[in-house]
Structures are given as C-alpha cells and as structure tokens.
Amino acid sequence: MPTSSASTNGSAKSATNGGVQSLERAFDLLERMADAGGEVGLSELSATCGLPLPTIHRLMRTLVACGYVRQQPNRRYVLGPRLIRLGESASRLLGTWARPCLARLVEETGETANMALLDGDEVVYVAQVPSKHSMRMFTEVGRRVLPHSTAVGKALLAHSPEDEVRALLARTGMPAATERTITTAEGFLAALEDVRRLGYAVDDNEQEPGVRCLAVTVPGSPTVTAVSVSGPACRMTEAATERIVPALQQVAKDLSQTLTPPPPTT
Structure with missing residues (x-):
C-alpha cells in the first residue's frame, strides 16, 4: 500500500528513526x-x-x-471498538510499571500513593500503594471521580486551555462532595492557576472530610497522568507538605522516564 511518492511497496522507511x-x-x-x-x-x-x-x-x-x-x-x-482491549491492557500494565515508584513514595512519605489518568471527563485511578499506617486513605483502583474536587483532577487539568476546562465543568457539573469543594468554574480556574504557580495541586478536605491530598503531573507522559499522596489532614500538615512535594516531583520525573517509550532498535 503506497503512502507517499517515494514508496510503492507499503514499507517506506522514516528518515528520522528507521521505522515504517x-x-x-x-x-x-x-x-x-x-x-x-x-x-x-x-x-x-x-x-x-x-x-x-x-x-x-x-x-x-x-x-x-x-x-x-x-x-x-x-x-x-x-x-x-478494537482499541478498547488494547487500552484496557495498557492501563493494567501502566499500574504495574508504576507500582515500584509508588512504593518508594510510600516509604519516603509514609502516606498512600496513587496514580490517575483523565479518561473523558472523569479521573480514573489506575494504581495505588497503601500507607502502612493503621489509619490510612484507600482508593480502589478503577474508581472514577469528577476532577473538580480532587488534587489529581487539578493536576491533570492545570495546563489545559481555559475554554476546554469550562466546557468539561459544564458537562459534569460541580457537585459539592464536602463543604470545602470548589463549586464554581471561576474558583476552579483560580485553583488551576495556583497549581501552575506552585508546581503541585492540593485537595484540602474537598473530596472527603478529614482527608488532604497533594498531586503533581508526570512530565512528558504519553497521556496526561498525575501522581498523588493522600492521608489524614492531621498528618498532611503544611510542614509535611514541604517534605512530601519534592518526593512527589522526583517520583513523577522517574515515572516519566519509565513511561517514555524507548527508541527503536536498529
């Protein structure tokens, strides 16, 4: 099947990496x-x-x-529909690849570590390593939540165009999960500006009362991905935030290298 004037046999080679x-x-x-x-x-x-x-x-x-x-x-x-099976398999493998990095994050912070993607208009959790504390946060892998009330949602949307964010919020609505949930588009856009300024996102009792969560995006990921650390608000203090955020950012960088496809072999 020819695909360009330089090819007549369907096996044209890319000039950049030797691929088809x-x-x-x-x-x-x-x-x-x-x-x-x-x-x-x-x-x-x-x-x-x-x-x-x-x-x-x-x-x-x-x-x-x-x-x-x-x-x-x-x-x-x-x-x-044939893409669905590929996507489901890739999602499972993504969680497998992420677990060692998330486990290290748990060791360094003492709190539960998660990885999440934006799937359509929802956040879906694809991997988790729980904290060793008896009082800990647990989010089931595969759980879906709306992005406006979560730190991972803010991290995932922080660099999206404003009109796309407004359109998403209009489709999903902004129901209050707690009395601290952001329920206006303007408030959420202001929160996204904070994410861009600070380099991390915060869910401060916005998804569940008594729970605080910090999240960052995974740079260069093939699909927009975020990692987070969550725990009881009594442990996730401002002092803890100063310690946890650098660990989160380093794990995000390490995950970026894990998720970036290797160059083709020659």
Missing part, C-alpha cells in the same frame, strides 16, 4: 482522532496532519478493515 512510515502515519492519525474527541472527517485530518487526502483515505480504509476505526453513515470516522 506508513505505521507512523497510521498511529499519528489515531492520536489526532483521540485529540479531536474520537470523531473526525477526512478533511479535518488533512488540515491537521498535512497528508494528502488520498493517502489519509488509504490509511483510514486499512484501520477500518482492522477494526481500529469505524466509518459512520455520515462518512465521518470514529475510533473503533
């Missing part, structure tokens, strides 16, 4: 579809990726045939 160019282009199209919310038209893809329409059409036909993309009656394309 048609595969790189196909995965790039899938990622652009995900960025667009999962549904696009050919002209939209052409405008964003710069490939000719015939090339995009050939790639999309192949992805449809494999089940990774589905074409709607209106001729637009949506991400296909």
Whole structure:
C-alpha cells in the first residue's frame, strides 16, 4: 500500500528513526482522532496532519478493515471498538510499571500513593500503594471521580486551555462532595492557576472530610497522568507538605522516564 511518492511497496522507511512510515502515519492519525474527541472527517485530518487526502483515505480504509476505526453513515470516522482491549491492557500494565515508584513514595512519605489518568471527563485511578499506617486513605483502583474536587483532577487539568476546562465543568457539573469543594468554574480556574504557580495541586478536605491530598503531573507522559499522596489532614500538615512535594516531583520525573517509550532498535 503506497503512502507517499517515494514508496510503492507499503514499507517506506522514516528518515528520522528507521521505522515504517506508513505505521507512523497510521498511529499519528489515531492520536489526532483521540485529540479531536474520537470523531473526525477526512478533511479535518488533512488540515491537521498535512497528508494528502488520498493517502489519509488509504490509511483510514486499512484501520477500518482492522477494526481500529469505524466509518459512520455520515462518512465521518470514529475510533473503533478494537482499541478498547488494547487500552484496557495498557492501563493494567501502566499500574504495574508504576507500582515500584509508588512504593518508594510510600516509604519516603509514609502516606498512600496513587496514580490517575483523565479518561473523558472523569479521573480514573489506575494504581495505588497503601500507607502502612493503621489509619490510612484507600482508593480502589478503577474508581472514577469528577476532577473538580480532587488534587489529581487539578493536576491533570492545570495546563489545559481555559475554554476546554469550562466546557468539561459544564458537562459534569460541580457537585459539592464536602463543604470545602470548589463549586464554581471561576474558583476552579483560580485553583488551576495556583497549581501552575506552585508546581503541585492540593485537595484540602474537598473530596472527603478529614482527608488532604497533594498531586503533581508526570512530565512528558504519553497521556496526561498525575501522581498523588493522600492521608489524614492531621498528618498532611503544611510542614509535611514541604517534605512530601519534592518526593512527589522526583517520583513523577522517574515515572516519566519509565513511561517514555524507548527508541527503536536498529
């Protein structure tokens, strides 16, 4: 399947890393579809990726045939169901890869460590290592929460465009989980500004009474990811925050290296 004027056998090599160019282009199209919310038209893809329409059409036909993309009656394309199994497996492995780093975070801070992703409009916890304290925080892996009341939610959304954050909050609403929950878009946007200024996010009794949580983003992660430390507010004091945040930031850097795909072998 040719994908460029320089290739006639479907095995064009990328000039940058020796990979197969048609595969790189196909995965790039899938990622652009995900960025667009999962549904696009050919002209939209052409405008964003710069490939000719015939090339995009050939790639999309192949992805449809494999089940990774589905074409709607209106001729637009949506991400296909076969991606679900890949995503579920990747999520499980993500938690496995993260556990050693989270375990180290527990040893250094004494509190429960979590890792979370933004899945659609919700935060989903994908890994956890609990504290050794008898009084500790426990969040079930797979649990979903709204981002406005959590430190991980703030960390995940801190660098998103304001209009996207407002649209998300409009879709989910901002119900009060506690009397400390932020329930206005303006208040949440101000909290995101604090995250950008401080370098970490705080949930101060906003999701559960008596619980305080600190979170940071994992830099350079393939998907926006956050790690957090949570515990009883009586232990998660300001003095503890000064000690915990550097440990959180270091673990986030280490996780970034773990999650960054290695360069292809030659």
